Each structure stands twice: as C-alpha cells, then as structure tokens.
Amino acid sequence: MNSALQTIIQNLESSFGSTGSEFRGQASLLLPPGQIVEATRALRDAHGFNMLAALSAVDYWPQHQPRFHVVYQFKNITQKLRLEVRVPLDGDEPELESICAVFPNANWHERELWDMFGLRIKNHPDLRRILMPEDWVGHPLRKDYPLGYEEVQFSFNFEEIEQRKPRPKD
Amino acid sequence: MTIQQLEITTDELRHLVSSRAMEGETMLLNMGPQHPSTHGVLRLLLELDGETVVSCIPDVGYLHTGIEKNIEFKTYEKSETMTDRLDYLNTMGNNLAYCLAVEKLVDLDVPERAQAIRVIFAELQRISSHLVWLGTHALDLAAMSVFFYCFNQRERILDIMEMCSGQRMMTTYFRPGGLWRDVPDGFEAAVRDFIDDFPRRVDEYETLLSKNPIFLDRTKDIGVMSVETGVAWGITGPPLRASGLAYDLRKDEPYSGYEQYDFDVPVATEGDVYARYWVRMQEFRQSLRIVHQALEKLPKGSVRSNNRKFVPPPRSELGTSMEAVIHHFKLWTEGFPAPRASVYVPVESPRGELGVFLEGDGGPRPYRCYWRTPSFINLQIVPLLSKGHLVADLVAIIGSVDIVLGDVDR
Numbered sequence: 001m002n003s004a005l006q007t008i009i010q011n012l013e014s015s016f017g018s019t020g021s022e023f024r025g026q027a028s029l030l031l032p033p034g035q036i037v038e039a040t041r042a043l044r045d046a047h048g049f050n051m052l053a054a055l056s057a058v059d060y061w062p063q064h065q066p067r068f069h070v071v072y073q074f075k076n077i078t079q080k081l082r083l084e085v086r087v088p089l090d091g092d093e094p095e096l097e098s099i100c101a102v103f104p105n106a107n108w109h110e111r112e113l114w115d116m117f118g119l120r121i122k123n124h125p126d127l128r129r130i131l132m133p134e135d136w137v138g139h140p141l142r143k144d145y146p147l148g149y150e151e152v153q154f155s156f157n158f159e160e161i162e163q164r165k166p167r168p169k170d
Numbered sequence: 171m172t173i174q175q176l177e178i179t180t181d182e183l184r185h186l187v188s189s190r191a192m193e194g195e196t197m198l199l200n201m202g203p204q205h206p207s208t209h210g211v212l213r214l215l216l217e218l219d220g221e222t223v224v225s226c227i228p229d230v231g232y233l234h235t236g237i238e239k240n241i242e243f244k245t246y247e248k249s250e251t252m253t254d255r256l257d258y259l260n261t262m263g264n265n266l267a268y269c270l271a272v273e274k275l276v277d278l279d280v281p282e283r284a285q286a287i288r289v290i291f292a293e294l295q296r297i298s299s300h301l302v303w304l305g306t307h308a309l310d311l312a313a314m315s316v317f318f319y320c321f322n323q324r325e326r327i328l329d330i331m332e333m334c335s336g337q338r339m340m341t342t343y344f345r346p347g348g349l350w351r352d353v354p355d356g357f358e359a360a361v362r363d364f365i366d367d368f369p370r371r372v373d374e375y376e377t378l379l380s381k382n383p384i385f386l387d388r389t390k391d392i393g394v395m396s397v398e399t400g401v402a403w404g405i406t407g408p409p410l411r412a413s414g415l416a417y418d419l420r421k422d423e424p425y426s427g428y429e430q431y432d433f434d435v436p437v438a439t440e441g442d443v444y445a446r447y448w449v450r451m452q453e454f455r456q457s458l459r460i461v462h463q464a465l466e467k468l469p470k471g472s473v474r475s476n477n478r479k480f481v482p483p484p485r486s487e488l489g490t491s492m493e494a495v496i497h498h499f500k501l502w503t504e505g506f507p508a509p510r511a512s513v514y515v516p517v518e519s520p521r522g523e524l525g526v527f528l529e530g531d532g533g534p535r536p537y538r539c540y541w542r543t544p545s546f547i548n549l550q551i552v553p554l555l556s557k558g559h560l561v562a563d564l565v566a567i568i569g570s571v572d573i574v575l576g577d578v579d580r
Contacts, residue, residue: 023511024274050401054514054525054542071527073514073542077401077415080422084514105404108550116238126186131231131579140239147243 005081008047012039018085028084033096036087040072040102049074049083052099055109057117061143065090068117072099089119098124116141186227187217196224199561203232207310207565210575212549214564221560226553230546233579241539245505246272247346249536254340256541257577259302262288262295262331263519265344270425271515271526272346275508278480284348284473285427289464290361291331291343292426292517293457297368298327299520300450307447307569308379311388316378323371330360347481348474361465365458372454379447389444393555393567396441403554404547407522409571412449413441419518431460443570450572480506505534512538521545521572545577 005027009020016039018031031039043049054073061067066088074083089096096113098121099106110121111130118139121127129136138145153161190196197218203211211232217224237256241249253264266288273280280288305320328338334353335343343350379385400410410417418435420428436452438445475481478497487494508530516525522544531537548571555571556564 024277024513026513028512052404053516053523054527054540056527056538056540056542058512058529058538071512071540073525073527077417077422082423082514084512103404104402105547105550108546129231131234133231140236147239 002081004079005083008081008083011047012042015042026082026084028086030086030088033087033089033094036072036085037097037099037102039085040074040099043074043083043085044102048076048078049081050077051075052103052105052109053082055106055113057113057119057141059117059141059143064092067091068094068119070096070113070119093118093120095120095122097122100125115139118142186215187225190219190224191217195219201561201564203229208568209306209573210578212568212573212575212578216561216564218561221562223556223559223561223564226556226564228549228552230549230575230578233575235580237580238539238541241536243535245534246276246508246536247501247505249539250345251340251342254342255576256543256580257519257521257524257545257574258339259299259574260295260519260521260524260577261339261341262291262343263299263517263524265342266292266426267515267517267519267524267526268528269344269346270517271513271528272508274513274515275511275528275530276346276480276506278347278477279475280348280426281472281475282427282469283352283471284344286464286468287349287353287473288344288426289428289431290461290468291334293460293464294327294330294361294364296457296520297454298324300454301327303450303520303569303572304375304447307566307572308385310565310569311385313379313382313385316375319371319375319378323368326364330357330364333357333360345474345481347477348472352473358465358468361461365461365465368458369455372451376451380451386444388563388566389447389570390442391440392443392559392563393570394440394442395551395555399551399554400441403551405522405551407519407544407548407572408446408449408453409548409551410522411436412438412445414439419516419523423516425515425517428460431463433459443566446570446572507532507534508536514542516542519544521574521577522548541580543577543580545573545575546580549573549578 012018013020016031016035018029021028053075056071058069068089070087072085096119098110108130110124113119114121114127115129115132116139151161191198199216199218201216202208202213213229215227237252241252250268253268254261256264301320301324305317308316331341332338335341395413397413397415400413414437416435416437421435433456436449438448482498482501483494488498510530510532512529514525514527516523524544525542527540528536529538552567552571555567
C-alpha cells in the first residue's frame with residue numbers, strides 16, 4: 001500500500017475509531033456508523049479525497065449484526081489515491097446520515113440506496129425512489145427479496161401455483 | 171419483515187419546483203420518455219418561464235432491468251453476458267471492466283496478446299461510441315447529414331466485432347483470463363484498413379461542424395461547467411476534461427497494458443458544449459494512435475490464461491485428457507469460486523469512469539456486483555447546467571454529456 005495512504009488511514013483510525021484493511025492492493029476502512037459525515041468531511045478537506053467515485057451497499061442477510069455494509073469509494077485525484085470506506089449497519093430498517101452536504105453527487109446514490117436496499121437516509125434533500133416505480137413494494141437488491149420468475153405449471157401442481165401467482169392490484 | 175412505504179404525494183414533490191409553478195406563473199412541461207433527443211427513455215420534468223428552463227428534474231428508471239440482481243444468481247463467467255446490456259454502445263468496455271474485476275478478485279493472469287487485443291477493441295469501441303454520440307448530437311442540433319456519415323463508419327467497426335465475436339453489439343468477447351477465441355485471419359488487415367481511412371473521415375466531420383456558424387451558435391457558452399463543480403459532482407470522462415482537468419484513468423491508473431502506449435489526453439478549458447465536442451473529436455485521433463501502436467507490436471501466443479481452475483481447457487484436450495474433462499465439467503456446471511472479499515475496478519469508458527464493485531462469498535456466484543456507471547453520475551449535472559438556458563439548449567446539453575440510458579438505469 002502507498003505510504004501516503006497508510007498515513008491517512010492511521011490518522012483516521014485514531015480520530016474515528018475505524019479499522020483499516022487491504023485486499024490486492026486496495027485499501028479499505030471500516031468506519032462506525034454515526035460519524036460518516038465528519039469522516040467524509042475530514043477526507044475531503046484534510047486528506048484531499050475530492051471525489052466521491054461510487055456509493056453502494058451490500059446486504060449480508062440473514063446476518064443481522066451488521067446486516068448491511070454501505071460502501072463508499074473515494075478518489076484523491078491529485079495524489080491518485082483511492083480509498084474504500086465501509087459503514088456497517090444493523091437491523092432490517094437501518095438509518096444513515098446523508099453526505100449530500102459534503103458531496104452533492106451522493107444525492108442520487110443515496111436515493112438508490114433507499115430504493116434498492118431500503119436504507120433510510122436522514123437529512124436527505126429529496127428521498128424518493130429513483131429506479132423502481134414510486135408505488136413499488138419492497139427493495140429489490142435485498143437478499144431476502146426473490147429474483148422472481150414465472151414457475152412452470154404442470155398438471156400435478158397447477159392449482160397450487162395458480163393460487164400464489166402475483167395478480168395486478170385491484 | 172415489514173417494509174414501510176414512502177408515500178409520494180404532490181406536496182412532497184413541491185420542493186423540486188419553484189413556488190412560482192404553484193401559482194401558475196411558470197409552466198410545467200413533460201419531456202420524454204419517448205423523445206428522440208433525450209437519447210433513450212429519459213424523462214425530464216421541466217419548469218419553464220417562457221422558453222427558459224427554471225428547473226429540470228430528471229426521472230430515470232424506465233430502462234431498469236435489474237442486472238445487478240441478476241448477476242447475483244449466475245456464475246462469474248455466465249454473468250458476463252449481462253454486462254453487454256448495460257451500456258450498449260460500449261459493450262467491449264463493459265466486458266473489459268467486468269473481466270478485470272473478476273481477474274483481480276480471483277488473482278488470474280491474462281496473456282499479453284489478449285491484453286493488446288483488449289486494448290484494440292476498447293479503443294475501437296470508444297471510436298464507435300463517439301461516432302454514435304457525434305451523429306445523434308449533430309442530429310439534435312439539426313445537422314442531419316453527419317448522422318449518416320457517422321453511422322456509416324460505425325458499421326465498419328461493428329463488422330470487425332462481428333468478425334471476431336460473432337456479434338455486432340452483444341459481444342461478450344473478453345472472458346475472465348483472456349479472450350473467447352483468438353482473432354481470425356483477416357482481423358489485422360480489417361483494422362489497418364479502418365485506421366488508415368478513418369483520419370480522413372474525422373477531418374470530414376470537422377469540416378462539417380467545427381466552424382459551422384449554426385453549430386457554433388448552438389454550442390459556444392452553453393452549459394458551462396467549472397472544474398470544481400465537475401469534481402464535486404463526480405463527473406468524469408470527456409465532460410470533465412472539457413472543463414480543464416486531464417483526468418483519464420488510462421493514464422492515472424493504467425490497466426490492461428495502457429502504460430505501454432504513447433497517447434495524449436485532450437483537454438479544453440471552456441467547459442461548454444463546444445469544448446466537450448472538441449475533446450471527443452480529439453479523442454478519435456488519440457484512440458487511432460493507440461490502436462495503431464497496439465497493432466504494430468501485437469504479441470504472439472495464447473489469448474487465454476493456462477490456469478485450468480478458472481479457464482476451461484481447449485476443446486482439443488477433451489478427447490485425450492481426463493483432467494481436462496473434469497475441469498470442463500466443473501467449470502460449466504459449477505463455475506469457479508472466488509474469495510470472500512471485494513474489489514473495485516475502474517476503467518475509462520467513452521463516457522467516464524466505469525467502475526465495477528465485485529464482492530465474492532467463497533462460492534461460484536458474485537455476492538454483490540455494483541456498477542458505477544458514468545452516465546448515471548454525469549446525468550445528475552444536467553439540471554445544474556441547463557438552468558437559465560433555453561429548452562433548445564437543454565437538448566444540446568443532454569447530447570454533450572453523452573448519456574446512454576442502459577447505463578443510467580442498469
């Protein structure tokens with residue numbers, strides 16, 4: 001790992017109680033929830049990570065503690081550094097603070113987190129579904145959400161499948 | 171499990187438009203999703219004061235196909251077919267990003283010949299994607315003939331792809347560990363033929379547009395973006411380079427052997443629609459330079475890794491080797507396992523940073539595959555850029571940001 005990146009990680013470990021790790025040359029930082037806004041602000045202002053490259057989540061269902069990891073990818077353009085920040089979230093309906101005030105492009109990313117994972121983003125300026133229709137039930141990228149396909153009906157199970165087939169709303 | 175619903179009412183949408191819209195002073199106009207100049211199924215809710223855009227609210231998701239979810243249910247090798255469908259103008263680039271991510275996750279080597287051919291195709295794909303952009307962008311600005319010229323040349327690139335992969339668009343030609351097959355005999359001649367002829371075509375496009383007064387009127391000083399805004403909003407690719415920052419992942423974080431090639435990163439400083447046009451026109455020439463160099467020193471040898479734990483054995487071995495049969499069977503029924511870890515691999519697509527976040531769980535299927543698609547991020551800037559411009563300029567701005575809706579909605 002790059003020495004500049006190592007210093008930054010040590011710095012963040014001491015100030016935010018996070019733990020750093022590395023896999024195939026990529027640095028990752030596990031950050032306790034609740035400090036994400038301060039941490040991103042520190043990353044941007046003190047350490048030069050001026051771009052939020054990507055933001056997504058991973059669902060570890062049926063595990064509940066933590067159930068989700070929110071994964072931020074930050075990029076320091078001048079020093080050519082990349083840093084992954086992971087925020088673990090517990091429970092089925094976790095809440096997370098929005099970082100829109102620090103990185104404006106987090107807006108759509110966080111809408112996608114709500115839409116796809118059902119993570120409630122606090123203090124978000126415009127929290128609506130973004131990819132799925134507004135009246136959609138459920139959050140598709142959760143692991144307990146089925147992929148969904150039409151089951152093949154044979155004569156022996158025709159009735160059984162017929163009964164649980166999805167129907168349009170009345 | 172109970173999932174709470176977020177009810178959407180008109181009141182909750184009220185903050186998106188100005189208060190004048192509620193009093194009827196400004197007009198709300200729906201643009202799209204079936205509108206030719208939104209380049210796909212993009213819907214925009216426009217608030218207009220006369221012909222001036224007061225606010226613009228993009229509504230995306232009409233082309234959402236759940237590719238990220240689908241990938242979780244397929245093996246690493248089989249999910250690659252889904253990646254073609256994301257950004258359908260950059261299929262080889264998507265394949266490349268995905269293959270690099272898988273290779274990094276399982277630590278798989280790629281032969282040099284395969285890397286060079288990947289670069290050739292990635293650059294040809296960049297040219298063909300820019301050709302579609304140029305054609306449609308000019309068409310939006312009422313220059314009809316450019317469209318035909320561009321699609322004519324794009325056809326030649328698609329023919330080269332068909333020659334090698336059997337498909338014009340949904341190629342799936344790159345595979346984890348190399349390529350599907352080596353290129354056929356006529357490949358080098360066909361590419362040489364194209365790159366010898368194409369500089370003349372670029373000049374031709376430039377004579378049609380670069381000094382055309384109508385085109386200049388429509389593009390100069392329209393939708394100006396500063397570097398600071400671009401970086402803060404995560405904008406990458408030609409739009410950011412047109413604002414003055416030479417940020418190109420092929421130079422900054424070289425992959426697939428890009429460090430061996432000599433090429434420039436075109437940068438403009440104006441940050442308007444014309445600058446974005448100019449940057450892409452220069453990229454045509456730089457891509458040709460890369461293809462030329464890659465073709466000159468195309469190494470000989472195998473195009474697929476010899477690691478049988480990840481790459482199926484060649485057909486010829488199946489009749490004589492028991493191990494080959496076992497590997498073939500294991501790879502096509504079960505797939506190969508990847509460690510419980512995650513990687514994020516960014517590549518430079520024609521539209522900007524295309525990143526693949528891939529997480530394995532020790533099994534043969536990706537646990538999570540997230541696509542950081544440049545169109546999704548770059549589209550976010552359109553409301554900001556279009557504020558205060560005319561509706562007709564909005565069309566120019568959308569064209570200049572170059573979005574592909576398959577890439578936005580995934």
